[in-house]
Amino acid sequence: MSxxxxxRQQTRDWLEHNCPESMRQSTAGGDDMCWGGRNYxxxxxxxxxxxxxxxxxxxxxxxxxxxxxxxxxxxxxxxxLKEELARINARSPLDSFGIWMIGPxxxxxxxxxxxxxxxxxxxxxxxxxxxxxSEPGAGSDLAGLQAKGEDRGDHFIANGQKVWTSYGDKADWxxxxxxxxxxxxxxxxxxxxxxDMETPGVTPKxxxxxxxxxxxxxxxxxxxxxxxxxxxxxxxxxxxIAKYLLTHEREMIGGMGLADVGGESLGQIAAKTxxxxxxxxxxxxxxxxxxxxxxxxxxxxxxxxxxxxEVKSGQGVGATSAMLKYYGTELxxxxxxxxxxxxxxxxxxxxxxxxxxGWLPRTWLRTKGNSIEGGTSEVQLxxxxxxxxxxx
Amino acid sequence: MALVLNQEQQMLKESAQGFLAEFAPLAELxxxxxxxxxxxxxxxxxxxxxxxxxxxxxxxxxxxxLEFGHVGMGQIVEQTGRTLTASPLFATAVLGVTAINSxxxxxxxxxxxxxxxxxxxxxxxxxxxxxxxAPAAISMTAVKxxxxxxxxxxxxxxxxxxxxxxxxxxxxxxxxxxxxxGISLFVVDRxxxxxxxxxxxxxxxxxxxxxxxxxxxxxxxxxxxxxxxxFAALSATLDAGNIYLAAELLxxxxxSFDRTLQYLKERKQFGVLIGxxxxxxxxxxxxxxxxxxxxxxxxxxLQAMDEGDARAPALASIAKAKLCQVTELATNEAIxxxxxxxxxxxxxxxxxxxxxxxxxxxxxxNHYHTDRFAQLSGY
Numbered sequence: 165m166s167x168x169x170x171x172r173q174q175t176r177d178w179l180e181h182n183c184p185e186s187m188r189q190s191t192a193g194g195d196d197m198c199w200g201g202r203n204y205x206x207x208x209x210x211x212x213x214x215x216x217x218x219x220x221x222x223x224x225x226x227x228x229x230x231x232x233x234x235x236x237x238x239x240x241x242x243x244x245l246k247e248e249l250a251r252i253n254a255r256s257p258l259d260s261f262g263i264w265m266i267g268p269x270x271x272x273x274x275x276x277x278x279x280x281x282x283x284x285x286x287x288x289x290x291x292x293x294x295x296x297x298s299e300p301g302a303g304s305d306l307a308g309l310q311a312k313g314e315d316r317g318d319h320f321i322a323n324g325q326k327v328w329t330s331y332g333d334k335a336d337w338x339x340x341x342x343x344x345x346x347x348x349x350x351x352x353x354x355x356x357x358x359x360d361m362e363t364p365g366v367t368p369k370x371x372x373x374x375x376x377x378x379x380x381x382x383x384x385x386x387x388x389x390x391x392x393x394x395x396x397x398x399x400x401x402x403x404x405i406a407k408y409l410l411t412h413e414r415e416m417i418g419g420m421g422l423a424d425v426g427g428e429s430l431g432q433i434a435a436k437t438x439x440x441x442x443x444x445x446x447x448x449x450x451x452x453x454x455x456x457x458x459x460x461x462x463x464x465x466x467x468x469x470x471x472x473x474e475v476k477s478g479q480g481v482g483a484t485s486a487m488l489k490y491y492g493t494e495l496x497x498x499x500x501x502x503x504x505x506x507x508x509x510x511x512x513x514x515x516x517x518x519x520x521x522g523w524l525p526r527t528w529l530r531t532k533g534n535s536i537e538g539g540t541s542e543v544q545l546x547x548x549x550x551x552x553x554x555x556x
Numbered sequence: 557m558a559l560v561l562n563q564e565q566q567m568l569k570e571s572a573q574g575f576l577a578e579f580a581p582l583a584e585l586x587x588x589x590x591x592x593x594x595x596x597x598x599x600x601x602x603x604x605x606x607x608x609x610x611x612x613x614x615x616x617x618x619x620x621x622l623e624f625g626h627v628g629m630g631q632i633v634e635q636t637g638r639t640l641t642a643s644p645l646f647a648t649a650v651l652g653v654t655a656i657n658s659x660x661x662x663x664x665x666x667x668x669x670x671x672x673x674x675x676x677x678x679x680x681x682x683x684x685x686x687x688x689x690a691p692a693a694i695s696m697t698a699v700k701x702x703x704x705x706x707x708x709x710x711x712x713x714x715x716x717x718x719x720x721x722x723x724x725x726x727x728x729x730x731x732x733x734x735x736x737x738g739i740s741l742f743v744v745d746r747x748x749x750x751x752x753x754x755x756x757x758x759x760x761x762x763x764x765x766x767x768x769x770x771x772x773x774x775x776x777x778x779x780x781x782x783x784x785x786x787f788a789a790l791s792a793t794l795d796a797g798n799i800y801l802a803a804e805l806l807x808x809x810x811x812s813f814d815r816t817l818q819y820l821k822e823r824k825q826f827g828v829l830i831g832x833x834x835x836x837x838x839x840x841x842x843x844x845x846x847x848x849x850x851x852x853x854x855x856x857x858l859q860a861m862d863e864g865d866a867r868a869p870a871l872a873s874i875a876k877a878k879l880c881q882v883t884e885l886a887t888n889e890a891i892x893x894x895x896x897x898x899x900x901x902x903x904x905x906x907x908x909x910x911x912x913x914x915x916x917x918x919x920x921x922n923h924y925h926t927d928r929f930a931q932l933s934g935y
Contacts (some may be wrong), residue, residue: 200719229725230806279825319669322784336616356901429933431930431933431934431935432934432935434935435934435935440935443931443934443935444930444931444935445930445935447923451930452923452926452927452930454930455926455927455930455933455935456877456926458929458933459873459874459878459926459929460849460878461876462853462874463849463850463851463852463853464873466559466852466853466855467849467851467852469559469852470559470560470851470852472853473558473559473560474559474560476558477558477560479863484848487844487845487848490841490845491849496845540686542838544835544841545837545838545841545842546837546838546841548844548845549741549837549838549840549841550837552841552842552844553817553837553840553841554821555817555820555831555832555836555837556829556831556832
């Protein structure tokens with residue numbers, strides 16, 4: 165038996181014994197996912213046990229080095245783990261901006277001390293992170309950000325306002341872009357800093373969205389002390405890391421075009437809701453819309469696969485994350501518009517048990533943000549036009 | 557299988573680019589058209605292609621072929637979309653080979669595939685009888701008589717129908733139009749008595765024909781496969797046809813994009829390059845993104861045929877539907893972004909739309925394949 169086969173067998177056995185039954189079904193997203201953190205309330209004992217067991221093996225961050233608490237798996241082993249998790253439909257043990265965003269950035273750009281300090285608590289689900297990027301005056305024009313970090317020797321004093329801080333009211337630490345040199349060209353005077361959300365002067369306030377929920381905050385910074393040893397990379401060189409993280413974020417958001425709703429395709433949902441006549445949906449216009457969407461989705465999924473394969477084999481342009489983000493989010497918006505047409509008046513019910521608290525219309529409205537957050541569709545098209553097509 | 561080309565496939569693609577640029581560039585199409593060519597391509601082109609081995613790529617080694625596979629052949633056909641090269645490649649080396657290989661007896665394969673691989677004969681597939689693709693709606697009849705069959709009926713929109721040596725014809729030996737059972741495939745000489753070929757020049761100046769069969773007598777050996785059970789082979793042939801049409805459309809979508817992008821970087825108005833206008837940048841970026849989706853759909857469908865993947869029919873419809881959609885966008889945007897010059901015959905950009913539409917229409921357009929995809933998906 166090869167090492168990899170042995171690893172698969174061990175993994176399968178371990179999962180069989182350690183993944184609780186109730187963790188073997190997909191989540192409804194959002195609050196149903198396990199986010200971890202100091203103040204996190206687990207939805208169930210199973211959720212807690214599942215996170216802790218996986219964290220103990222480092223498998224909440226399977227490909228991070230073991231010295232920082234990660235699983236230390238190589239690419240092939242990581243793939244095996246993913247396949248074995250998918251095989252039993254196990255849900256992710258821990259989702260966090262620590263694992264998705266700041267962790268990878270620290271691994272790439274952070275000092276040894278920062279890695280030692282921050283990575284293990286992320287893996288264990290002890291510290292939940294949020295991102296301080298956008299500001300009221302700096303949305304698409306992110307490099308125009310104005311929140312300042314004033315140099316006080318061994319620390320900065322930060323003042324300003326951040327906005328669209330995902331789960332800012334629930335997070336423990338923030339990774340944040342500050343202007344630390346007001347004289348330099350706008351991209352050149354920015355630093356990426358880390359601070360505890362309990363530092364005096366940090367005030368997150370939830371923003372109520374059209375969906376009725378408040379996953380985002382505006383975060384006020386009033387004379388917040390930020391230690392200089394909490395700067396990631398060099399002072400005033402934070403834009404490079406910010407761009408890296410934006411690319412990362414684009415790829416993550418772009419993947420949304422691929423998620424089935426409750427494990428069912430649009431066609432299946434439509435067939436169940438509307439019924440079939442002689443094997444066909446009895447509404448020809450809707451049937452065409454559903455099929456057109458599914459064809460586009462299939463092409464998009466294949467493209468995500470092809471781009472990954474091209475990177476692996478050293479081919480391709482590599483700058484396709486803008487395209488995946490653009491198309492994936494537009495596709496996800498279309499998915500929910502079509503779902504509303506399938507579900508008719510039921511799909512617009514906002515409250516009550518029958519509608520699962522208005523899950524569909526609230527999620528539909530949430531998708532409108534997909535093509536805004538992480539760079540609007542228009543910004544993605546600009547990126548494609550300039551960086552790939554060479555149009556000035 | 558990873559969604560990338562291997563080294564051999566990449567080399568074949570490059571060799572096709574080189575060959576087509578030298579012997580069959582777009583200027584050749586204009587030359588053939590202006591000279592009133594009956595075929596749409598130079599007399600020696602097919603012999604040259606056969607010398608390159610292109611006629612034999614899909615033919616199994618057992619019958620004298622190269623058995624190089626669909627992904628490789630797809631690269632050649634995609635390149636013919638860039639140069640708008642007409643040739644027997646599609647009707648003979650793709651459709652003819654697939655139909656014969658799917659349906660025929662050993663003896664028929666040995667005879668016909670060997671001759672195709674050697675570049676000795678060309679074929680055409682005669683299926684549709686109405687103005688829209690409907691492969692089960694066959695009315696043409698084949699009645700048994702004197703140990704053979706008597707064929708009666710009419711076909712239209714037959715690619716290479718006015719020039720091919722052999723016609724592969726779908727006719728009904730039982731049942732009625734709309735039935736899947738009762739369809740049989742026959743190989744008929746184009747020169748046989750009772751075959752009346754009417755050449756029907758179309759926007760792409762290729763050699764389509766409408767063909768009438770009046771009491772055409774063929775031997776029993778002309779039947780490909782089992783009587784009345786021809787639909788499966790026909791279906792497989794049409795799937796292959798649609799995937800290769802999608803590959804050709806991919807070449808058209810890319811070439812018209814590349815040429816238009818170049819134009820955006822050359823043409824000045826208001827004292828600046830028109831490519832500096834955001835309205836055009838965003839349309840170009842969206843178009844480019846759509847073409848990226850098309851590349852994936854075509855490559856996956858070609859791989860599915862090589863692997864005998866059961867999803868090949870659905871992937872064929874996905875690829876054809878998407879490519880019809882995007883090529884319509886591409887060829888229209890190409891003209892619009894070129895402005896007035898895009899409307900002139902002197903400029904080459906207008907040739908792409910004139911080839912794209914027949915290629916989209918053949919064997920089912922976007923609507924046909926979106927409908928078929930829904931059916932295959934169970935709704």
